[in-house]
Amino acid sequence: MDSFARLLHLSPPLAWMALKLLIVIGGVMGIAAVLTWVERRGAAMMQDRIGPNRAGVKGITLLGLVQLAADGIKFFLKEDVVPPHGNRLLFTLAPALAFVPAMLGFAVIPFGQSFSSGGQAYHLSLLDPGNGMGMLYPLAIGSMAVYGILVASWSSNNKWAILGGMRSGANMVSYELGMSLAVISIFMAAGNSPVGSPVTLEAYDPHRIVEAQEGLWFAVRQPLGFLVFFTCMFAETNRLPFDFAEGESEIVAGFHTEYSSMKFALLQLSEYIHIVTASALLVTLYLGGWRIPFVPNPGVLLSVAAFLAKLLFLCWVFVWVRWTIPRFRYDQLMFLGWKVMLPLSMANLLLQAWLMHGRGIA
Amino acid sequence: MFVFLEFLVFKTEEMEINLGPQHPSTHGVLRVKLRLDGETVVQCTPIIGYLHRGVEKICENKTWFQGQVWTDRMDYVAAVTNNLGWAEGVEKLFGIQVPRRAHYVRTLLAELNRIASHQLWLATHALDIGAMTVFLYCFRDREAILDIFEAFCGARLTTTAFRIGGLREDVPPGMDRMVRNFLKAFSTGIEEYETLLSENRIWKKRTVGVAKLQAKDAVALGITGPVLRAAGVPYDVRKAFPSAAYAEMDFQIATRPEADTYARYLVRLEEMRQSARIVQQCLDGLPEGPVMAKIPKILKSEVCEVYHSIEAPKGELGYYFVGEKGGANPYRMHVRAPSFVNLQALPKMTEGNLLADVIAAIGTLDVVLGEIDR
Amino acid sequence: MRAYAAILLLALVAACIPVAVWTLAYFVAPKFPNPTKATNYECGITSPGEAREKFHVRYYLIAVMFLVFDVESVFLFPFAVQFKELALFGIIEIGIFLFLLLFGYFYIWKKGALNWE
Numbered sequence: 019m020d021s022f023a024r025l026l027h028l029s030p031p032l033a034w035m036a037l038k039l040l041i042v043i044g045g046v047m048g049i050a051a052v053l054t055w056v057e058r059r060g061a062a063m064m065q066d067r068i069g070p071n072r073a074g075v076k077g078i079t080l081l082g083l084v085q086l087a088a089d090g091i092k093f094f095l096k097e098d099v100v101p102p103h104g105n106r107l108l109f110t111l112a113p114a115l116a117f118v119p120a121m122l123g124f125a126v127i128p129f130g131q132s133f134s135s136g137g138q139a140y141h142l143s144l145l146d147p148g149n150g151m152g153m154l155y156p157l158a159i160g161s162m163a164v165y166g167i168l169v170a171s172w173s174s175n176n177k178w179a180i181l182g183g184m185r186s187g188a189n190m191v192s193y194e195l196g197m198s199l200a201v202i203s204i205f206m207a208a209g210n211s212p213v214g215s216p217v218t219l220e221a222y223d224p225h226r227i228v229e230a231q232e233g234l235w236f237a238v239r240q241p242l243g244f245l246v247f248f249t250c251m252f253a254e255t256n257r258l259p260f261d262f263a264e265g266e267s268e269i270v271a272g273f274h275t276e277y278s279s280m281k282f283a284l285l286q287l288s289e290y291i292h293i294v295t296a297s298a299l300l301v302t303l304y305l306g307g308w309r310i311p312f313v314p315n316p317g318v319l320l321s322v323a324a325f326l327a328k329l330l331f332l333c334w335v336f337v338w339v340r341w342t343i344p345r346f347r348y349d350q351l352m353f354l355g356w357k358v359m360l361p362l363s364m365a366n367l368l369l370q371a372w373l374m375h376g377r378g379i380a
Numbered sequence: 381m382f383v384f385l386e387f388l389v390f391k392t393e394e395m396e397i398n399l400g401p402q403h404p405s406t407h408g409v410l411r412v413k414l415r416l417d418g419e420t421v422v423q424c425t426p427i428i429g430y431l432h433r434g435v436e437k438i439c440e441n442k443t444w445f446q447g448q449v450w451t452d453r454m455d456y457v458a459a460v461t462n463n464l465g466w467a468e469g470v471e472k473l474f475g476i477q478v479p480r481r482a483h484y485v486r487t488l489l490a491e492l493n494r495i496a497s498h499q500l501w502l503a504t505h506a507l508d509i510g511a512m513t514v515f516l517y518c519f520r521d522r523e524a525i526l527d528i529f530e531a532f533c534g535a536r537l538t539t540t541a542f543r544i545g546g547l548r549e550d551v552p553p554g555m556d557r558m559v560r561n562f563l564k565a566f567s568t569g570i571e572e573y574e575t576l577l578s579e580n581r582i583w584k585k586r587t588v589g590v591a592k593l594q595a596k597d598a599v600a601l602g603i604t605g606p607v608l609r610a611a612g613v614p615y616d617v618r619k620a621f622p623s624a625a626y627a628e629m630d631f632q633i634a635t636r637p638e639a640d641t642y643a644r645y646l647v648r649l650e651e652m653r654q655s656a657r658i659v660q661q662c663l664d665g666l667p668e669g670p671v672m673a674k675i676p677k678i679l680k681s682e683v684c685e686v687y688h689s690i691e692a693p694k695g696e697l698g699y700y701f702v703g704e705k706g707g708a709n710p711y712r713m714h715v716r717a718p719s720f721v722n723l724q725a726l727p728k729m730t731e732g733n734l735l736a737d738v739i740a741a742i743g744t745l746d747v748v749l750g751e752i753d754r
Numbered sequence: 755m756r757a758y759a760a761i762l763l764l765a766l767v768a769a770c771i772p773v774a775v776w777t778l779a780y781f782v783a784p785k786f787p788n789p790t791k792a793t794n795y796e797c798g799i800t801s802p803g804e805a806r807e808k809f810h811v812r813y814y815l816i817a818v819m820f821l822v823f824d825v826e827s828v829f830l831f832p833f834a835v836q837f838k839e840l841a842l843f844g845i846i847e848i849g850i851f852l853f854l855l856l857f858g859y860f861y862i863w864k865k866g867a868l869n870w871e
Binding site for chain 3: 397398399400401402403411417418419
């Protein structure tokens with residue numbers, strides 16, 4: 019531990035940043051990759067079957083984890099068919115447009131407790147607090163996810179793809195409203211709670227939001243907002259019961275009908291990265307981030323473990339829900355978004371404002 | 381006067397799209413030509429024929445015994461009921477008296493097949509609506525039925541289970557236990573499906589009031605089976621014209637008045653329960669005796685015609701035979717395939733609804749393309 | 755500024771991944787083009803008409819409504835941040851603001867713009 023601290027003091031800030039970058043990219047990609055395995059094995063578990071367990075190297079299957087590598091290799095070795103009737107450039111670009119925003123979303127999430135060493139504060143999030151963007155940044159980046167889907171569907175020039183793209187465009191846009199309104203009441207609560215940190219943080223800084231959840235998590239303090247945000251996350255990640263962009267049984271494969279090979283794999287991977295990012299957002303905003311109940315200062319290792327545990331649990335919930343409930347119909351989705359989620363989030367905002375006023379905060 | 385304002389008239393453009401034949405949820409090679417206005421279906425035209433093999437014509441060149449093999453390949457998820465219709469139709473034509481024990485075994489197998497067919501329907505219908513887990517639960521339980529078929533006749537899907545005049549062999553030892561085990565497992569299995577679906581709000585949202593087909597329209601279109609019964613018409617060939625051992629069985633016709641997709645779901649679930657009851661009664665009351673009537677090696681018909689129908693899982697399955705003098709084959713054979721007739725209801729059920737409802741409607745009609753195209 | 759450098763770096767690394775993947779796949783993947791493979795997928799039937807047709811106005815309506823409400827939420831963000839300073843005055847004012855918006859909201863609800871059918 020001592021040598022690590024010395025290394026930390028000696029190395030330039032850039033090295034610390036690079037390390038965090040590595041953790042974020044490696045962690046997110048790793049969890050997303052394992053999530054595909056969890057999805058398949060979890061589904062198998064729920065459906066009374068075994069799931070992938072055959073792929074292996076010299077008989078070592080690691081509970082089917084080797085299947086991941088096999089799938090990856092298979093994707094590389096597949097012919098990449100680019101439809102000539104579409105737009106080739108956009109068709110190639112679309113997976114990147116889906117992938118990059120998905121990766122970027124995680125940048126502000128604090129995945130552990132900040133610590134100070136040698137008179138210097140270190141924050142376990144890629145972006146240090148006080149950057150002026152805070153939680154606004156993942157919301158903004160999250161909205162960009164729809165571009166990947168829309169570009170993919172448009173450039174395919176396929177009817178199913180365009181139907182899927184239009185659906186998911188309208189879908190994501192509708193649920194973004196409820197989501198951002200729910201987040202506003204978080205900012206309100208975070209900005210008005212006493213914070214122990216010496217650094218002055220904006221109300222929308224994720225570090226401050228986590229600090230503000232020292233007593234009670236926001237999920238407990240704002241159950242309505244939590245419900246809205248949780249539902250919207252399913253819509254934003256295009257997962258069942260809102261998987262309209264793909265909507266397998268209706269519009270074949272939706273926006274990625276024409277995709278094959280690694281491009282398809284990238285689209286698929288970005289969906290799983292979205293799940294990881296959505297779970298991280300949920301954890302940070304509503305489930306106390308790296309906090310452990312009744313432990314005021316868990317320390318670096320324990321806090322990271324707590325964050326990871328919550329994150330993985332939420333990822334599992336995404337999988338769980340997918341294999342449990344059916345899909346909504348499109349108009350019902352719109353109904354839910356506009357006529358239920360939006361009023362609910364507005365009501366939540368006014369209720370929280372009123373409650374806080376009642377408590378004499380404002 | 382206002383001609384120059386014509387461009388202001390609100391006019392939407394319709395998109396023509398082919399749902400199928402290669403589509404994950406048209407249950408085979410059904411092609412549905414849709415005209416969509418946004419997501420709303422303006423016009424829906426089912427196009428069939430991608431699986432046509434000419435079963436009716438082929439059967440004219442097969443003997444009365446051989447034709448049964450082809451019935452397996454019509455409704456391939458309910459081969460036993462197809463066999464039953466063929467066997468009984470031919471027996472009616474020749475006036476063959478089948479032993480009582482054979483009737484019981486036939487009824488037992490046919491009802492097991494009804495359960496299997498409905499399970500497959502529920503599996504795929506739920507999958508179409510997005511409930512993937514039900515799919516595998518149904519397949520898990522259906523497996524036991526296929527095992528029973530395998531024990532009985534060696535085949536799981538294309539059974540050719542019966543012979544003209546009865547059964548080729550008596551039931552194998554141990555089948556009684558297999559069926560009883562299945563019935564026990566099934567009673568918990570069906571509870572599981574219900575837990576996942578019946579009170580699920582999304583399932584109800586997707587099915588209640590969707591793809592309605594009122595009794596008047598259903599009768600006019602000649603719809604039979606669960607689709608008709610879910611519109612409140614208690615017509616069941618097993619009760620109306622009982623054959624095999626159905627007259628001796630105690631069961632109810634499941635009906636619902638709502639005439640929507642959810643009603644059809646409930647009707648089929650209830651039918652599965654009733655079928656399980658019939659299977660139980662067949663097991664308990666299985667009479668002793670021979671399973672095969674005395675019949676000649678080669679059947680030669682007179683000039684005659686016969687129509688015989690039974691209640692297949694999809695609806696009324698009718699066989700129409702025309703015999704010629706001294707004919708070892710049918711002179712003409714025609715099948716009244718329930719899926720074929722029921723598919724006619726698709727445009728009526730879907731036009732004006734959303735694209736997703738087309739999928740629900742195809743699922744709820746429970747069509748099998750092997751039977752439609754024959 | 756250093757904070758933003760981290761994001762830039764992340765974006766660059768993230769962008770490198772698809773590029774690397776494409777490059778590798780380009781060299782590894784087999785290529786057997788044929789005219790049938792290049793046709794548009796429409797369930798095995800030659801596609802009648804164009805995919806990029808005019809789309810139903812409802813989709814655009816959703817987009818327009820989204821703009822209205824998104825701008826609304828943009829106004830709410832500063833309110834949330836300055837909640838304490840604005841005190842009761844802020845709450846009342848935001849109540850009026852939301853009330854006006856809700857008025858429009860119920861108008862479009864009643865007009866049926868939120869109905870899909």
